[in-house]
Each structure stands twice: as C-alpha cells, then as structure tokens.
Amino acid sequence: MITIGVADTTFARVDMGGIAIDELKKIGTGFRIERYTVPGVKDLPVACKKLFVEKNCDLVIALGMPGAQEIDKMCAHEASTGLIHVQIMLNKHIIEVFVHEDEAKDDQELKFLAERRAREHALNAYRLLFKPEELTRLAGTGQRQGFNDAGQIR
Amino acid sequence: MITIGVADTTFARVDMGGIAIDELKKIGTGFRIERYTVPGVKDLPVACKKLFVEKNCDLVIALGMPGAQEIDKMCAHEASTGLIHVQIMLNKHIIEVFVHEDEAKDDQELKFLAERRAREHALNAYRLLFKPEELTRLAGTGQRQGFNDAGQIR
Amino acid sequence: MITIGVADTTFARVDMGGIAIDELKKIGTGFRIERYTVPGVKDLPVACKKLFVEKNCDLVIALGMPGAQEIDKMCAHEASTGLIHVQIMLNKHIIEVFVHEDEAKDDQELKFLAERRAREHALNAYRLLFKPEELTRLAGTGQRQGFNDAGQIR
Amino acid sequence: MITIGVADTTFARVDMGGIAIDELKKIGTGFRIERYTVPGVKDLPVACKKLFVEKNCDLVIALGMPGAQEIDKMCAHEASTGLIHVQIMLNKHIIEVFVHEDEAKDDQELKFLAERRAREHALNAYRLLFKPEELTRLAGTGQRQGFNDAGQIR
Amino acid sequence: MITIGVADTTFARVDMGGIAIDELKKIGTGFRIERYTVPGVKDLPVACKKLFVEKNCDLVIALGMPGAQEIDKMCAHEASTGLIHVQIMLNKHIIEVFVHEDEAKDDQELKFLAERRAREHALNAYRLLFKPEELTRLAGTGQRQGFNDAGQIR
Numbered sequence: 001m002i003t004i005g006v007a008d009t010t011f012a013r014v015d016m017g018g019i020a021i022d023e024l025k026k027i028g029t030g031f032r033i034e035r036y037t038v039p040g041v042k043d044l045p046v047a048c049k050k051l052f053v054e055k056n057c058d059l060v061i062a063l064g065m066p067g068a069q070e071i072d073k074m075c076a077h078e079a080s081t082g083l084i085h086v087q088i089m090l091n092k093h094i095i096e097v098f099v100h101e102d103e104a105k106d107d108q109e110l111k112f113l114a115e116r117r118a119r120e121h122a123l124n125a126y127r128l129l130f131k132p133e134e135l136t137r138l139a140g141t142g143q144r145q146g147f148n149d150a151g152q153i154r
Numbered sequence: 155m156i157t158i159g160v161a162d163t164t165f166a167r168v169d170m171g172g173i174a175i176d177e178l179k180k181i182g183t184g185f186r187i188e189r190y191t192v193p194g195v196k197d198l199p200v201a202c203k204k205l206f207v208e209k210n211c212d213l214v215i216a217l218g219m220p221g222a223q224e225i226d227k228m229c230a231h232e233a234s235t236g237l238i239h240v241q242i243m244l245n246k247h248i249i250e251v252f253v254h255e256d257e258a259k260d261d262q263e264l265k266f267l268a269e270r271r272a273r274e275h276a277l278n279a280y281r282l283l284f285k286p287e288e289l290t291r292l293a294g295t296g297q298r299q300g301f302n303d304a305g306q307i308r
Numbered sequence: 309m310i311t312i313g314v315a316d317t318t319f320a321r322v323d324m325g326g327i328a329i330d331e332l333k334k335i336g337t338g339f340r341i342e343r344y345t346v347p348g349v350k351d352l353p354v355a356c357k358k359l360f361v362e363k364n365c366d367l368v369i370a371l372g373m374p375g376a377q378e379i380d381k382m383c384a385h386e387a388s389t390g391l392i393h394v395q396i397m398l399n400k401h402i403i404e405v406f407v408h409e410d411e412a413k414d415d416q417e418l419k420f421l422a423e424r425r426a427r428e429h430a431l432n433a434y435r436l437l438f439k440p441e442e443l444t445r446l447a448g449t450g451q452r453q454g455f456n457d458a459g460q461i462r
Numbered sequence: 463m464i465t466i467g468v469a470d471t472t473f474a475r476v477d478m479g480g481i482a483i484d485e486l487k488k489i490g491t492g493f494r495i496e497r498y499t500v501p502g503v504k505d506l507p508v509a510c511k512k513l514f515v516e517k518n519c520d521l522v523i524a525l526g527m528p529g530a531q532e533i534d535k536m537c538a539h540e541a542s543t544g545l546i547h548v549q550i551m552l553n554k555h556i557i558e559v560f561v562h563e564d565e566a567k568d569d570q571e572l573k574f575l576a577e578r579r580a581r582e583h584a585l586n587a588y589r590l591l592f593k594p595e596e597l598t599r600l601a602g603t604g605q606r607q608g609f610n611d612a613g614q615i616r
Numbered sequence: 617m618i619t620i621g622v623a624d625t626t627f628a629r630v631d632m633g634g635i636a637i638d639e640l641k642k643i644g645t646g647f648r649i650e651r652y653t654v655p656g657v658k659d660l661p662v663a664c665k666k667l668f669v670e671k672n673c674d675l676v677i678a679l680g681m682p683g684a685q686e687i688d689k690m691c692a693h694e695a696s697t698g699l700i701h702v703q704i705m706l707n708k709h710i711i712e713v714f715v716h717e718d719e720a721k722d723d724q725e726l727k728f729l730a731e732r733r734a735r736e737h738a739l740n741a742y743r744l745l746f747k748p749e750e751l752t753r754l755a756g757t758g759q760r761q762g763f764n765d766a767g768q769i770r
Contacts, residue, residue: 008447008448009447009448010443010446010447010448010449010451011450011451011452012447012448012450013448013449013450013458013459013460013461014448014460014461015447015448015449015460016448017447017448018447018448035444036440036444037440037443037444037446037447038401038436038443039403039429039432039443039451039453042388042391042392042404043401043403045392045395045396046392046395046396046399046400046401046402049395049396049399050399053399054399071381071408073225073228074381074384074385074388075388076228077228077232078385078388078389078392079392080196080228080229080232081232081235081236081389081392082389082392082393082395082396083196084196084199084200084232084233084235084236084239085236085239085392085393085396086396087199087200087203087236088199088200088203088236088239088240088243089396091200091203091204091207091208092200093192093197093200094200095193095197096196100225107461108461110461111461121193124193128192132190132191135164135191135192135193136189136190136191138164138191139162139163139164139166139169139171139172139191140162140163140164140166140167140168140169140170140171140172141164141167141169142165142166142167143164143165143193144165145193150167151167152167152168152169153167153168153261153262153264153265227533227536230536231536231540234504234536234537234540235540235543235544237504238504238507238508238540238541238543238544238547239544239547241507241508241511241544242507242508242511242544242547242548242551245508245511245512245515245516246508247500247505247508248508249501249505250504254533275501278501282500286498286499289472289499289500289501290497290498290499292472292499293470293471293472293474293477293479293480293499294470294471294472294474294475294476294477294478294479294480295472295475295477296473296474296475297472297473297501298473299501304475305475306475306476306477307475307476307569307570307572307573316755316756317755317756318751318754318755318756318757318758318759319758319759319760320755320756320758321756321757321758321766321767321768321769322756322768322769323755323756323757323768324756325755325756326755326756343752344748344752345748345751345752345754345755346709346744346751347711347737347740347751347759347761350696350699350700350712351709351711353700353703353704354700354703354704354707354708354709354710357703357704357707358707361707362707379689379716382689382693382696383696386693386696386697386700387700389697389700390697390700390701390703390704393700393701393704394704397704415769416769418769419769535687535690539690539694542658542690542691542694543694543697543698545658546658546661546662546694546695546697546698546701547698547701549661549662549665549698550661550662550665550698550701550702550705553662553665553666553669553670554662555654555659555662556662557655557659558658562687583655586655590654594652594653597626597653597654597655598651598652598653600626600653601624601625601626601628601631601633601634601653602624602625602626602628602629602630602631602632602633602634603626603629603631604626604627604628604629605626605627605655606627607655612629613629614629614630614631615629615630615723615724615726615727
C-alpha cells in the first residue's frame with residue numbers, strides 16, 4: 001500500500017504534523033501514514049531519509065516552523081538543502097511545509113497560517129501521488145499555500 | 155526517440171511550461187515531450203530527476219517564477235543548487251528558466267518576460283540536443299533570454 | 309550495544325562534550341559512549357562520519373561554539389551543511405549542539421547556555437534512540453534547548 | 463593523447479573560450495582540445511562533466527562572465543559550487559575562469575580583463591597537466607590572473 | 617608509512633605550505649610529506665582528493681589566503697564546502713588553514729598570522745594522526761590558531 005510519511009518537529013509551536021495527518025485522512029484513502037517527530041528542522045532531512053528507506057514511504061511531508069532570527073533563516077536553508085538532496089538521491093518527493101515565525105504578525109495569525117499551509121500542502125502531496133493531472137491543470141495559475149493565491153496573470 | 159522533459163509549477167503566475175512546449179513544437183521535430191507539474195521551484199530538482207530516470211528524458215527544461223522576497227530568493231537558490239546536482243549526477247542538461255517576480259515592473263511585463271524567456275530557452279534546449287554547433291558560433295556574444303541581448307564587446 | 313558518539317572541539321570555550329557525556333550517563337543506560345575531539349566545527353562532519361563508520365556509533369552528538377564574527381557564522385553554516393550531508397549518507401542522526409558566542413550577553417551566560425543546551429540535546433539524542441514516542445508527544449509544542457521553551461500557541 | 467576541454471557560454475560578452483584555445487596552442491603541444499559551448503554559467507558544471515566522461519578530457523577550463531547584479535552573483539556561486547563538485551567526483555581539475563562584469567570600470571577594461579585572465583589561466587591549466595613543479599615554485603607568491611600580481615610579502 | 621599531504625596555492629602571499637612542512641618536520645617523525653600546489657583556494661578540494669587517492673595521503677593540510685573582497689569570501693566559502701565534502705567522501709581529515717587578508721591590519725601582521733596559523737594547525741594535524749588524546753585533553757579550552765587563545769570560561 002502507498003505510504004505517506006509525516007516528519008515534524010518539537011520546535012514548532014503548532015502541531016503541524018497532526019494537522020497534515022488530519023487533512024490527509026479527510027482527502028482520501030488508499031494510503032497509510034508513518035509519522036516521525038524530531039527536535040528541529042535540521043533533523044528533518046535524515047528523518048525523511050529514514051522514513052523512505054526504513055518505513056518504505058513513497059512521499060514525505062516535512063513540516064517545520066523556523067524562528068525569525070538570521071540564524072534561524074540559515075537553519076531553514078540548511079534543512080531545505082538537505083531535503084532536496086534526499087529527494088534527488090531517492091527520486092521521491094518531500095513536500096516541505098515551513099512556516100517562518102516572521103511571516104505572521106502575531107501568534108494567532110501564525111497558527112492560522114501553519115494550519116492552512118499544512119492542509120493545502122497535504123492536498124499537494126495527495127495529488128502528486130494519486131492525481132498528478134490536477135497539478136498540470138493548475139500549472140502557471142499562481143497557487144499559494146497559506147495566504148491567498150496570487151492567481152494567473154491575464 | 156529523443157525525449158524533452160518540461161517541469162513546471164503551479165506557483166508560477168504564467169503558464170511557462172505550456173509556452174515552452176508550444177515553442178518546442180514550432181522549432182522542430184524528432185523529439186517527444188514529457189510534462190510534469192509540481193507545486194513550487196523547490197520541487198523541481200526531484201521532478202527533473204524523475205523525468206530523466208522514469209520517463210527517459212534526454213534533457214529537461216525546468217520553469218519557475220520565484221517571488222520577490224528574500225525567502226523566495228533563497229528558495230530559488232536551493233532549487234538551482236539541486237538542479238545543478240541532478241545534472242552532474244546524470245550527465246544530462248537541465249535548462250533552468252526562472253523569472254523572478256521583481257525582474258519586471260508590473261504584471262504585464264512579467265508575463266512578457268516569462269513568455270519570451272521560456273521561448274528563447276526552448277531554443278537553447280533544442281540547440282543543445284540537435285545543433286550544438288550553433289551555440290559554439292554564438293560563444294561570447296552576450297546572448298540574453300527575455301530582455302535584449304547584451305551583445306559582444308567590440 | 310547501542311553506541312552514542314560525542315564529537316566536540318578544542319575551539320569551544322566550555323567543555324560541552326564532557327557535559328553531554330555527564331548528562332547521558334544521568335539519563336539512562338543501555339549504551340556506551342565514544343568521544344572524538346577535533347580542532348573546530350568544520351572538522352566535525354568528518355569526525356562524525358568516522359565515529360559512525362570506524363566506531364560503529366548509532367547516533368552522534370556534535371558540539372561546537374562558533375564565534376561571533378561573520379566568518380564564524382559562515383564556518384558554522386559549512387559545518388552544519390556537512391553534518392546534514394553525513395546524516396543522509398548514513399541514515400543516522402547527528403544532534404548538532406552549536407552555541408554561537410553572540411547568543412549570550414557575557415561569558416557566564418554563554419557558559420550557562422552551553423551547558424543547558426548540551427544537556428537538553430543529550431536528552432533529545434537519548435529519546436531518538438530509545439523513546440521516539442516521547443518526541444511525538446512533544447510535536448508542535450515549541451521546545452527550545454538552552455533558553456526557555458517558546459511553548460505551543462493556544 | 464592528453465585532452466583539454468574548454469567549456470564556455472553564449473552569455474559572455476567576450477569570446478573567452480576562443481581566447482583560451484588560442485593561448486593553449488601558443489603555450490605548447492602534446493594535447494588536443496575539445497570545446498563545448500552552453501548558454502550560461504549554470505550550464506557549465508554538467509558541460510564539464512560531459513567533457514570528462516563523454517570526451518575523455520583530462521582537465522577542463524570553464525569560462526564565463528557573470529553579470530553585475532545580486533542574482534548574477536548567486537548564479538556564479540551555484541555554478542562554482544557545481545564545478546567543485548564535478549572535480550571531486552572525478553579527481554580532475556576544472557580551472558574556473560570567471561570575470562564578473564563589475565570587476566571592470568567599462569567595456570574595454572572588461573574585455574582586457576577577460577582576455578588576460580583567460581590567457582593566464584590557460585597557462586595554469588597547462589602547468590597542472592604538464593609542469594606542476596612550476597606551480598610549486600610559485601607557491602605563496604601572490605599570483606593573480608587578469609590584474610597585476612599581488613606579490614609575496616617580504 | 618603515514619603520509620601527510622600539503623596542498624597550497626600560488627595566490628597566497630606567504631609560503632604557507634612551506635611553513636607547514638617546516639613545522640611538521642620539527643614536530644615529529646614517522647610520516648612522509650606530499651606537496652601539491654594549485655592556483656587558488658577553489659582548486660584545493662580536488663587537489664586534496666587527488667592527494668588522498670593518487671598519493672595515498674592519510675590527512676591533508678590545505679592552506680590558502682582568500683582576499684578581502686566579497687567575491688573572495690564567496691570563493692573561500694565554496695572551497696570550504698568542497699573540502700568538507702571531500703573529507704566525508706573519504707573519512708579522512710583535511711585541516712583547512714585559511715587566512716583572510718582582512719584579518720590583519722597590514723602586510724606584516726598578515727605574514728605573522730599566516731605563519732603562526734600554519735604552524736599551529738600543523739600541530740593539530742599531527743595530533744589527529746598520532747596523539748588524538750591530546751586534543752581530547754584540550755576539549756572546550758578555547759584554542760585559537762594564529763591570534764591568542766580565547767581560553768576556557770571559568
């Protein structure tokens with residue numbers, strides 16, 4: 001059976017992994033879920049690699065909430081670089097769902113943003129595995145996850 | 155038969171993938187096209203890798219439209235690094251066609267730029283596969299894709 | 309027997325490796341420890357790789373104290389990138405415990421921070437190996453190592 | 463026979479590849495040259511990899527002229543990272559000859575700089591292959607390619 | 617017999633490679649030295665890789681003197697990233713000895729710094745190979761190479 005991995009962190013201030021799992025279950029069936037929680041975003045690349053090779057995942061959703069400081073931006077960059085590296089080693093997608101603390105004006109907006117981005121990217125993950133033609137139909141339409149879509153330029 | 159991959163995103167605000175395909179068909183024959191659409195530019199490296207190993211592509215055109223903010227620049231950098239990594243793993247070209255939102259002064263110019271750059275790079279892709287001697291003839295002549303050529307220094 | 313590696317530096321101004329070992333011994337049993345000290349943080353990636361392949365470590369804690377200048381930030385970035393690379397080569401965790409000199413307002417706070425972060429990450433290392441379910445229970449709760457936890461957004 | 467690859471771009475505003483080839487022919491014999499022209503500097507890493515594995519090159523000179531804007535600096539960085547990666551994959555040298563547009567005060571100086579740097583690095587390439595002892599003799603003497611040598615500190 | 621590689625550049629303005637070799641010979645015996653000089657720091661990663669695989673080195677000291685400009689900082693970063701990559705490919709240490717031109721206030725201080733750092737890191741290299749327990753004894757004591765030690769926080 002298709003297996004979707006969910007890798008998340010104890011650093012995040014919202015249970016993004018739990019939300020992604022909730023959304024996946026609402027979207028469809030035909031897959032099972034493996035969850036793996038690590039301390040921070042820099043632990044996510046190997047967590048994803050382990051989900052692929054030890055838990056036979058077909059795709060992983062990697063969720064994290066980098067802080068607002070310069071050093072946090074660098075951590076997020078290092079994590080993202082690692083996530084891309086894992087993907088091209090294995091030819092499997094990792095959907096990165098990062099919400100930066102300074103994207104939101106306060107805690108409530110941060111929570112809203114984290115939840116909505118996690119849910120919308122859970123749908124992207126589902127589409128990549130089960131309905132890639134839906135993504136092709138949306139090509140070049142300015143989709144965004146979390147805040148409003150930018151839309152296609154007419 | 156030679157296969158050209160076209161990897162694009164739902165994030166872009168112009169259907170750059172569709173435009174590249176349109177241009178390829180105008181330029182020549184002797185190849186078929188495989189298209190793969192993913193959410194954003196950071197998903198492009200693995201998309202290209204999959205096009206090479208799962209769809210037998212000989213070259214991939216990877217198109218995306220990174221946003222104007224600092225974080226978007228970093229995403230583009232991570233994507234580009236991954237695209238180069240895939241190329242050197244497989245000894246195959248990926249023609250990166252990125253248009254940054256802040257390269258244009260308004261939506262209409264952005265659309266114009268995205269279309270023209272996609273078309274001009276489709277020609278580069280074709281040349282790499284079928285007419286590399288045309289590129290050698292243009293060596294050091296200040297070619298640009300999108301805006302006007304810079305030209306050779308006399 | 310499970311083996312935990314501890315890689316540290318002569319550059320750090322606090323014996324972070326010794327503190328991590330002390331904490332590991334307080335936390336539990338069922339593992340042995342291998343320590344390897346190198347000059348600076350840029351030597352840590354290969355130190356960890358050697359601990360994994362030459363000393364059969366199952367997880368490594370890598371501790372360092374990058375300086376406050378721009379060049380030191382870059383060294384830390386290069387080290388972190390290498391640490392992530394080693395992890396995904398081997399499918400093993402490296403818990404990075406870096407304390408930047410400019411995170412603290414004076415030497416005493418720096419020492420306090422280095423000790424507390426080393427101890428809290430020793431616990432994270434233990435959990436990854438022996439009690440991963442404890443980390444899942446803490447997912448999205450805003451854990452921090454060193455300073456106070458940020459906490460979950462309600 | 464020893465084969466020297468020359469990888470250059472259509473983006474450059476001076477025929478740096480042609481100049482490097484001209485210089486190589488003046489310097490010596492005992493080698494043949496393979497040239498490969500690609501659109502821009504980000505295409506150079508895979509071009510070099512192909513020259514090594516498909517054309518049996520023993521060393522490649524990679525020439526490019528990154529633009530003056532921030533985005534161009536990032537492209538050059540990504541290209542350089544890829545060029546180093548190719549070298550360590552294959553244990554072969556790539557002599558990178560990049561001239562940044564903002565290194566020169568006007569077009570004529572840029573042309574002068576591009577030509578002189580290409581010629582001086584062609585000599586470096588030749589030395590690495592045929593006369594490495596000449597480089598050892600120059601160790602620590604402040605050699606520069608293009609502008610004047612900095613010289614050794616007495 | 618244990619072999620120590622010394623990789624240096626013609627770009628440096630002080631014969632750092634020669635100094636490191638001089639120091640190694642003063643420190644001890646039981647090893648032989650292989651020297652390899654390349655044009656600049658970006659050529660060092662492959663130089664080290666070649667010293668390991670073609671000359672059977674057990675450890676390499678890589679010495680360079682990056683310039684003071686932004687572009688030089690980037691070159692140093694790319695070189696460092698490559699040096700770490702080579703180390704984790706081969707499980708061998710490369711002791712990077714870089715002196716940035718702007719670390720010193722004038723040429724004489726630069727020369728002093730380059731010499732002292734090269735000598736102190738030659739000792740680190742020797743310890744890694746022959747006396748690792750000396751490094752463990754110095755863990756967390758704020759060692760510096762070149763300028764004065766920072767010392768341990770009491």
